Ligand SMILES: Nc1ncnc2c1ncn2[C@@H]1O[C@H](COP(=O)(O)OP(=O)(O)OP(=O)(O)O)[C@@H](O)[C@H]1O
Protein backbone atom coordinates (compact mmCIF):
# COMPACT_ATOMS: atom_id res chain seq x y z
CA UNK A 498 0.00 0.00 0.00
CA UNK A 499 1.09 3.56 -0.62
CA UNK A 500 0.50 6.04 2.20
CA UNK A 501 0.81 9.80 1.90
CA UNK A 502 1.37 12.10 4.85
CA UNK A 503 0.07 15.68 4.80
CA UNK A 504 0.81 17.27 8.17
CA UNK A 505 -0.60 20.63 7.10
CA UNK A 506 -3.40 20.09 4.54
CA UNK A 507 -5.35 22.99 3.13
CA UNK A 508 -8.37 24.18 1.30
CA UNK A 509 -6.82 25.75 -1.79
CA UNK A 510 -8.83 28.83 -2.74
CA UNK A 511 -7.95 29.00 -6.43
CA UNK A 512 -9.08 32.29 -7.95
CA UNK A 513 -8.94 33.56 -11.48
CA UNK A 514 -8.62 37.34 -11.48
CA UNK A 515 -8.33 39.42 -14.64
CA UNK A 516 -5.69 42.17 -14.51
CA UNK A 517 -4.88 41.74 -10.83
CA UNK A 518 -3.87 44.95 -9.09
CA UNK A 519 -2.36 44.87 -5.56
CA UNK A 520 -3.78 48.32 -4.75
CA UNK A 521 -7.37 47.90 -6.04
CA UNK A 522 -10.44 45.86 -5.07
CA UNK A 523 -10.09 42.84 -7.33
CA UNK A 524 -12.98 40.53 -8.17
CA UNK A 525 -12.78 36.89 -9.12
CA UNK A 526 -13.74 35.74 -12.60
CA UNK A 527 -13.87 32.19 -11.29
CA UNK A 528 -13.07 30.59 -7.93
CA UNK A 529 -12.88 27.10 -6.41
CA UNK A 530 -12.17 25.86 -2.92
CA UNK A 531 -10.45 22.50 -3.27
CA UNK A 532 -8.86 20.19 -0.69
CA UNK A 533 -5.10 20.23 -1.12
CA UNK A 534 -1.74 19.94 0.51
CA UNK A 535 1.04 18.05 -1.18
CA UNK A 536 0.35 14.57 0.21
CA UNK A 537 -3.36 14.85 -0.50
CA UNK A 538 -2.60 15.85 -4.09
CA UNK A 539 -0.28 12.86 -4.48
CA UNK A 540 -3.01 10.60 -3.09
CA UNK A 541 -5.68 12.02 -5.40
CA UNK A 542 -3.40 11.68 -8.41
CA UNK A 543 -2.50 8.08 -7.50
CA UNK A 544 -6.19 7.29 -7.26
CA UNK A 545 -6.61 8.72 -10.78
CA UNK A 546 -4.16 5.94 -11.76
CA UNK A 547 -6.20 3.37 -9.80
CA UNK A 548 -3.26 2.84 -7.43
CA UNK A 549 -4.46 1.92 -3.90
CA UNK A 550 -3.50 4.70 -1.51
CA UNK A 551 -4.35 5.90 2.00
CA UNK A 552 -3.96 9.58 2.87
CA UNK A 553 -2.72 10.35 6.40
CA UNK A 554 -2.21 13.63 8.26
CA UNK A 555 -3.88 16.06 10.65
CA UNK A 556 -7.06 18.09 10.22
CA UNK A 557 -8.74 20.66 12.43
CA UNK A 558 -11.95 22.71 12.57
CA UNK A 559 -14.62 23.26 9.92
CA UNK A 560 -12.00 23.59 7.19
CA UNK A 561 -10.70 20.18 8.23
CA UNK A 562 -14.29 18.82 7.97
CA UNK A 563 -14.51 20.15 4.42
CA UNK A 564 -11.16 18.62 3.47
CA UNK A 565 -12.40 15.25 4.75
CA UNK A 566 -15.76 15.67 2.99
CA UNK A 567 -14.05 16.30 -0.35
CA UNK A 568 -11.66 13.36 0.08
CA UNK A 569 -14.60 11.05 0.80
CA UNK A 570 -16.50 12.47 -2.18
CA UNK A 571 -13.53 11.66 -4.41
CA UNK A 572 -13.44 8.09 -3.05
CA UNK A 573 -10.00 8.53 -1.41
CA UNK A 574 -9.22 6.29 1.54
CA UNK A 575 -8.04 8.40 4.45
CA UNK A 576 -7.10 7.97 8.09
CA UNK A 577 -6.55 11.56 9.20
CA UNK A 578 -6.03 12.45 12.84
CA UNK A 579 -8.45 15.11 14.07
CA UNK A 580 -6.95 17.72 16.39
CA UNK A 581 -9.18 19.69 18.71
CA UNK A 582 -7.81 23.23 18.46
CA UNK A 583 -7.38 25.55 15.51
CA UNK A 584 -8.30 25.31 11.85
CA UNK A 585 -6.81 23.57 8.87
CA UNK A 586 -5.50 26.39 6.69
CA UNK A 587 -6.89 28.06 3.59
CA UNK A 588 -4.20 28.68 0.95
CA UNK A 589 -4.87 31.42 -1.56
CA UNK A 590 -3.80 30.82 -5.17
CA UNK A 591 -4.34 33.72 -7.54
CA UNK A 592 -4.20 33.11 -11.28
CA UNK A 593 -3.86 36.34 -13.19
CA UNK A 594 -1.21 37.42 -15.71
CA UNK A 595 1.16 35.78 -13.22
CA UNK A 596 0.37 33.17 -10.54
CA UNK A 597 0.97 33.89 -6.87
CA UNK A 598 0.21 32.07 -3.66
CA UNK A 599 -0.33 32.87 0.02
CA UNK A 600 -0.16 29.75 2.17
CA UNK A 601 -1.65 29.84 5.67
CA UNK A 602 -0.01 28.63 8.88
CA UNK A 603 -2.46 25.88 9.94
CA UNK A 604 -3.21 24.68 13.48
CA UNK A 605 -0.55 24.40 16.18
CA UNK A 606 0.16 20.73 16.94
CA UNK A 607 1.94 19.14 19.89
CA UNK A 608 3.87 16.08 21.04
CA UNK A 609 0.68 14.11 21.73
CA UNK A 610 -0.41 14.60 18.11
CA UNK A 611 2.98 13.32 16.96
CA UNK A 612 2.63 10.25 19.21
CA UNK A 613 -0.73 9.48 17.60
CA UNK A 614 0.87 9.78 14.17
CA UNK A 615 3.77 7.50 15.13
CA UNK A 616 1.30 4.90 16.42
CA UNK A 617 -0.30 4.88 12.95
CA UNK A 618 3.01 4.81 11.09
CA UNK A 619 4.30 1.95 13.25
CA UNK A 620 1.80 -0.34 11.48
CA UNK A 621 3.53 0.15 8.09
CA UNK A 622 5.63 -2.74 6.77
CA UNK A 623 8.22 -3.49 4.09
CA UNK A 624 5.36 -3.85 1.58
CA UNK A 625 4.51 -0.17 1.99
CA UNK A 626 5.62 3.17 0.61
CA UNK A 627 5.23 6.43 2.53
CA UNK A 628 5.24 9.81 0.79
CA UNK A 629 6.04 12.66 3.21
CA UNK A 630 5.58 16.02 1.61
CA UNK A 631 4.89 19.65 2.24
CA UNK A 632 5.52 21.97 5.15
CA UNK A 633 4.71 21.14 8.76
CA UNK A 634 2.53 23.22 11.09
CA UNK A 635 3.87 25.17 14.05
CA UNK A 636 4.62 23.11 17.13
CA UNK A 637 6.19 20.19 15.25
CA UNK A 638 9.99 19.74 15.29
CA UNK A 639 12.00 20.34 12.12
CA UNK A 640 13.29 16.81 12.65
CA UNK A 641 9.77 15.38 12.21
CA UNK A 642 10.41 13.89 8.75
CA UNK A 643 13.84 12.54 9.70
CA UNK A 644 12.35 11.08 12.91
CA UNK A 645 9.74 9.34 10.74
CA UNK A 646 12.31 7.98 8.31
CA UNK A 647 14.64 6.83 11.08
CA UNK A 648 11.71 4.81 12.47
CA UNK A 649 10.46 3.41 9.19
CA UNK A 650 13.41 2.80 6.85
CA UNK A 651 15.05 0.18 9.13
CA UNK A 652 11.75 -1.71 8.85
CA UNK A 653 11.97 -1.63 5.04
CA UNK A 654 9.28 1.01 4.40
CA UNK A 655 10.25 2.91 1.24
CA UNK A 656 9.99 6.64 1.90
CA UNK A 657 9.63 9.45 -0.64
CA UNK A 658 10.33 13.01 0.51
CA UNK A 659 9.11 16.19 -1.16
CA UNK A 660 10.03 18.98 1.23
CA UNK A 661 12.37 21.93 1.45
CA UNK A 662 15.38 23.10 3.46
CA UNK A 663 16.23 21.33 6.71
CA UNK A 664 13.04 19.26 6.62
CA UNK A 665 14.40 17.56 3.48
CA UNK A 666 18.09 17.71 4.34
CA UNK A 667 17.69 15.94 7.67
CA UNK A 668 15.99 12.97 6.02
CA UNK A 669 18.85 12.28 3.59
CA UNK A 670 21.01 10.14 5.93
CA UNK A 671 17.96 7.85 6.28
CA UNK A 672 18.16 6.87 2.60
CA UNK A 673 14.83 8.06 1.14
CA UNK A 674 13.92 6.11 -1.99
CA UNK A 675 13.17 9.35 -3.85
CA UNK A 676 13.53 13.05 -3.21
CA UNK A 677 11.96 15.63 -5.52
CA UNK A 678 13.17 19.17 -5.05
CA UNK A 679 12.37 21.65 -7.76
CA UNK A 680 15.23 23.56 -9.34
CA UNK A 681 14.90 26.56 -6.96
CA UNK A 682 14.49 24.42 -3.84
CA UNK A 683 17.72 22.61 -4.71
CA UNK A 684 19.56 25.91 -5.22
CA UNK A 685 18.32 27.07 -1.84
CA UNK A 686 19.31 23.83 -0.13
CA UNK A 687 22.81 23.84 -1.61
CA UNK A 688 23.11 27.63 -1.31
CA UNK A 689 24.47 28.16 -4.82
CA UNK A 690 23.07 28.83 -8.29
CA UNK A 691 22.59 25.81 -10.55
CA UNK A 692 22.35 27.48 -13.95
CA UNK A 693 22.48 24.43 -16.26
CA UNK A 694 22.14 20.66 -16.47
CA UNK A 695 25.77 20.04 -15.49
CA UNK A 696 25.35 22.04 -12.28
CA UNK A 697 21.97 20.43 -11.52
CA UNK A 698 23.53 17.01 -11.96
CA UNK A 699 26.31 17.95 -9.52
CA UNK A 700 23.59 19.07 -7.10
CA UNK A 701 21.73 15.76 -7.52
CA UNK A 702 24.97 13.85 -6.88
CA UNK A 703 25.49 15.85 -3.71
CA UNK A 704 22.05 14.80 -2.43
CA UNK A 705 22.98 11.20 -3.22
CA UNK A 706 26.26 11.56 -1.31
CA UNK A 707 24.17 12.75 1.63
CA UNK A 708 22.08 9.56 1.34
CA UNK A 709 19.20 10.02 -1.14
CA UNK A 710 18.62 7.14 -3.59
CA UNK A 711 16.76 8.47 -6.68
CA UNK A 712 16.91 12.26 -7.10
CA UNK A 713 14.27 13.85 -9.31
CA UNK A 714 14.68 17.57 -9.99
CA UNK A 715 11.62 19.24 -11.49
CA UNK A 716 12.17 22.25 -13.72
CA UNK A 717 8.62 23.46 -14.48
CA UNK A 718 8.32 24.17 -18.24
CA UNK A 719 11.93 23.02 -18.77
CA UNK A 720 11.10 19.43 -17.81
CA UNK A 721 13.12 17.44 -15.30
CA UNK A 722 16.36 15.68 -14.46
CA UNK A 723 16.61 12.25 -12.81
CA UNK A 724 19.67 10.70 -11.18
CA UNK A 725 18.94 7.07 -10.33
CA UNK A 726 20.31 5.13 -7.38
CA UNK A 727 22.36 2.95 -9.73
CA UNK A 728 24.10 5.98 -11.24
CA UNK A 729 22.17 6.67 -14.46
CA UNK A 730 21.13 10.21 -15.31
CA UNK A 731 18.35 11.36 -17.65
CA UNK A 732 16.77 14.61 -18.67
CA UNK A 733 13.19 14.93 -19.94
CA UNK A 734 11.66 17.71 -21.97
CA UNK A 735 8.26 19.00 -20.86
CA UNK A 736 5.45 18.98 -23.41
CA UNK A 737 4.23 22.35 -24.67
CA UNK A 738 0.78 23.52 -23.61
CA UNK A 739 -1.22 26.28 -22.02
CA UNK A 740 -0.68 26.38 -18.27
CA UNK A 741 -4.03 26.66 -16.50
CA UNK A 742 -3.05 25.85 -12.92
CA UNK A 743 0.43 24.68 -11.99
CA UNK A 744 -0.52 24.09 -8.32
CA UNK A 745 0.03 20.39 -7.75
CA UNK A 746 2.22 19.82 -10.83
CA UNK A 747 5.10 18.69 -8.61
CA UNK A 748 2.79 16.42 -6.58
CA UNK A 749 1.41 14.91 -9.79
CA UNK A 750 5.00 14.23 -10.83
CA UNK A 751 5.71 12.33 -7.59
CA UNK A 752 2.49 10.33 -8.07
CA UNK A 753 3.36 9.55 -11.71
CA UNK A 754 6.83 8.33 -10.72
CA UNK A 755 5.42 6.05 -8.02
CA UNK A 756 2.65 4.75 -10.26
CA UNK A 757 5.31 3.98 -12.89
CA UNK A 758 7.59 2.21 -10.41
CA UNK A 759 4.68 0.04 -9.29
CA UNK A 760 3.80 -0.83 -12.91
CA UNK A 761 6.96 -2.67 -13.89
CA UNK A 762 9.78 -1.02 -11.96
CA UNK A 763 11.32 0.44 -15.14
CA UNK A 764 12.89 3.75 -14.09
CA UNK A 765 12.85 5.34 -17.52
CA UNK A 766 9.11 4.75 -17.99
CA UNK A 767 8.45 5.90 -14.43
CA UNK A 768 10.32 9.12 -15.26
CA UNK A 769 8.28 9.59 -18.45
CA UNK A 770 5.02 9.05 -16.55
CA UNK A 771 6.19 11.49 -13.85
CA UNK A 772 6.81 14.29 -16.34
CA UNK A 773 3.58 13.57 -18.22
CA UNK A 774 1.59 13.67 -14.98
CA UNK A 775 3.21 16.97 -13.91
CA UNK A 776 2.59 18.62 -17.24
CA UNK A 777 -0.95 17.25 -17.62
CA UNK A 778 -1.86 18.77 -14.25
CA UNK A 779 -0.22 22.09 -15.17
CA UNK A 780 -2.40 22.14 -18.31
CA UNK A 781 -5.58 21.32 -16.36
CA UNK A 782 -7.70 23.34 -13.94
CA UNK A 783 -6.92 20.75 -11.27
CA UNK A 784 -5.08 17.43 -10.92
CA UNK A 785 -5.24 15.80 -14.34
CA UNK A 786 -7.22 12.65 -15.11
CA UNK A 787 -5.34 9.55 -16.32
CA UNK A 788 -6.31 9.90 -20.00
CA UNK A 789 -4.90 13.46 -20.13
CA UNK A 790 -1.62 12.16 -18.70
CA UNK A 791 -1.45 9.26 -21.17
CA UNK A 792 -2.01 11.60 -24.13
CA UNK A 793 1.23 13.46 -23.27
CA UNK A 794 3.47 10.41 -22.90
CA UNK A 795 4.70 10.37 -26.51
CA UNK A 796 5.53 14.10 -26.46
CA UNK A 797 8.25 13.71 -23.85
CA UNK A 798 11.82 13.26 -24.99
CA UNK A 799 14.09 11.42 -22.57
CA UNK A 800 17.86 11.75 -23.06
CA UNK A 801 20.68 10.04 -21.25
CA UNK A 802 23.20 12.34 -19.59
CA UNK A 803 26.82 11.25 -19.34
CA UNK A 804 28.08 11.26 -15.75
N1 LIG B 1 4.79 25.42 -17.66
C1 LIG B 1 4.86 24.09 -17.75
N2 LIG B 1 4.83 23.47 -18.96
C2 LIG B 1 4.94 22.13 -19.05
N3 LIG B 1 5.07 21.31 -17.99
C3 LIG B 1 5.11 21.87 -16.77
C4 LIG B 1 4.99 23.28 -16.57
N4 LIG B 1 5.06 23.54 -15.23
C5 LIG B 1 5.21 22.33 -14.63
N5 LIG B 1 5.25 21.33 -15.53
C6 LIG B 1 5.45 19.91 -15.30
O1 LIG B 1 5.29 19.60 -13.93
C7 LIG B 1 6.55 19.16 -13.36
C8 LIG B 1 6.68 19.72 -11.97
O2 LIG B 1 6.65 21.13 -12.04
P1 LIG B 1 7.45 22.10 -11.07
O3 LIG B 1 8.89 22.00 -11.34
O4 LIG B 1 6.80 23.42 -11.20
O5 LIG B 1 7.18 21.41 -9.65
P2 LIG B 1 6.89 22.08 -8.25
O6 LIG B 1 7.62 23.38 -8.14
O7 LIG B 1 7.14 21.04 -7.23
O8 LIG B 1 5.33 22.33 -8.41
P3 LIG B 1 4.19 22.71 -7.35
O9 LIG B 1 4.87 23.09 -6.06
O10 LIG B 1 3.47 23.84 -8.01
O11 LIG B 1 3.35 21.49 -7.23
C9 LIG B 1 7.63 19.63 -14.35
O12 LIG B 1 8.78 18.82 -14.27
C10 LIG B 1 6.88 19.50 -15.68
O13 LIG B 1 6.83 18.15 -16.08
Ligand SMILES: O=P(O)(O)OC[C@@]1(O)O[C@H](CO)[C@@H](O)[C@@H]1O
Pocket residue numbers: 505507509532533534535538588600630631632633744745746747748
Ligand atom coordinates in the same frame (compact mmCIF):
# COMPACT_ATOMS: atom_id res chain seq x y z
O1 LIG C 1 2.85 25.04 2.37
P1 LIG C 1 3.26 23.73 1.72
O2 LIG C 1 2.87 22.55 2.53
O3 LIG C 1 4.69 23.71 1.30
O4 LIG C 1 2.48 23.65 0.34
C1 LIG C 1 1.07 23.57 0.33
C2 LIG C 1 0.57 23.68 -1.10
O5 LIG C 1 0.94 24.91 -1.70
O6 LIG C 1 1.14 22.63 -1.86
C3 LIG C 1 0.19 22.09 -2.76
C4 LIG C 1 0.73 22.13 -4.15
O7 LIG C 1 1.93 21.42 -4.24
C5 LIG C 1 -1.08 22.88 -2.56
O8 LIG C 1 -2.21 22.05 -2.69
C6 LIG C 1 -0.94 23.48 -1.19
O9 LIG C 1 -1.67 24.66 -1.01
